[in-house]
Amino acid sequence: MGYVLKYHCFLLSAMVLLPAWCYSQDFICSRATYYGSPDCLGTPNGACGFGEYGRTVNDANVAGVARLWKNGTGCGACYQVRCTEPQLCSDDGVNVVATDYGEGDNTDFILSPSAYGSLATEDKSDELFDYGVVDIEYRRIPCRFAGYNNLMVKVHENSNHPHYLAIVVLYVAGQNEIEAVDILQEDYNEWRPMRRAYGAVFDMENPPRGRIILRFRVRGSMGQTWVVANNAIPSDWKAGAAYDTQIQLS
Template sequence: MDCFMTSFVLFLMVLFPALCSSQDTFTCSRATFYGSPDCLGTPTGACGFGEFGRNVNGGNVGAVAALFRNGAGCGACYQVRCTIPHLCTDDGVNLIVTDHGEGDHTDFILSPRGYTKLARPNMAAELLAYGVVDIEYKRISCQYPGYNLMFKVHEHSKFPEYLAIIIIYQAGQKDVTAVELWQADCKEWRGMRRAYGGVWDMPNPPKGALNLRFQVNGADGQQWVEVNNAIPSDWKAGVAYDSATQLS
């Protein structure tokens, strides 16, 4: 009988993770939170989003470990919900990845605002006391009603000899895996470097208004998206330029 019970427990230990990752495409993990004086995100996140990363999505943002994927995971959106029935809501929180971080066997380190959104009404303090909670998560499409895709010139850019950009307000569920600028005099596309996180850069960029294309990977495969005159000839550091388009 003891042998049977031991085998049964081992069977359940193997079965439960498989069930968790297959039900409605959710994956089991753990989550914690980081300190923040205003409960929002941090402007110094590893994705390079700056103030955008602090305020976007109402501050419901987070850092990830393996899901960071060398920066390709920056800007991805996830539904995260904790699994303590009396304490956690059914829907959890929809958050945006703005940083890289590793906790105690966690996939997510949430902003305080994002973490408390996991809790039922009036239960936030009790949830915070846990520190680390079991969760389940799945990737979802990002949505930015009223916003087009934008190309922000990073504050470290220096006109005209060094250009770094960040793609923000990217809707949908696709990763940016390459960015290129059109070099008109050579009639060729020049690849930008992923400097870090979601920041792409190039020394001595082409002169004039910049045509840009970026490669995205998603469930429906790989494609290039081209935007003409994406960045004006007199671009300025810290300014975000509207693409007048959006990914579906």
């Protein structure tokens, strides 16, 4: 498997998306391809703003999506993807995390080489890479991250304490999506909305001084709700640091 990935990591498909709408039980039919990079991982400058997290999370089984990206709300969503070529594809396929935007040839997924190779049975991955684009079916599944039970926020490297704060929302578990983020202005007892800068990155000029209290508008299997993190970010926050919100989403 390692040799196959090294050989195919430099190939790249980037064409126009024309989504398929075909349903098989609770799966949706589409197509998938894979991207190439010298180290077989994605770019740290992906459209979701995840940085290294977007390259390595989920054992590097990640994907770029277009229609499912949903202006960034779809960043971090998890999917089961399986190809449909007889005698070539495994029964379960692979579980992937959407960490970037990407358009392909009638595809909904541009998979990392690791994820694409995992679509095949153990001895057929080389043949699968030769296809380049394959028919698939996929479904949304709950996200689960080994060792991470709580929602995390990372202070983006471009932040400048105390004048500018940008955060990246990480480890959104279950089938939930973060639609909005607010900061509490405690002296006025008022919630101020952060701007979705791009992907999973939210920012604000001149954030409140002191500890940062956040609330997240979450949409998931239970509908839409606001969830408050009273100690999301300490008063002495630093660019590049990640903080545990103590919020569990399922």
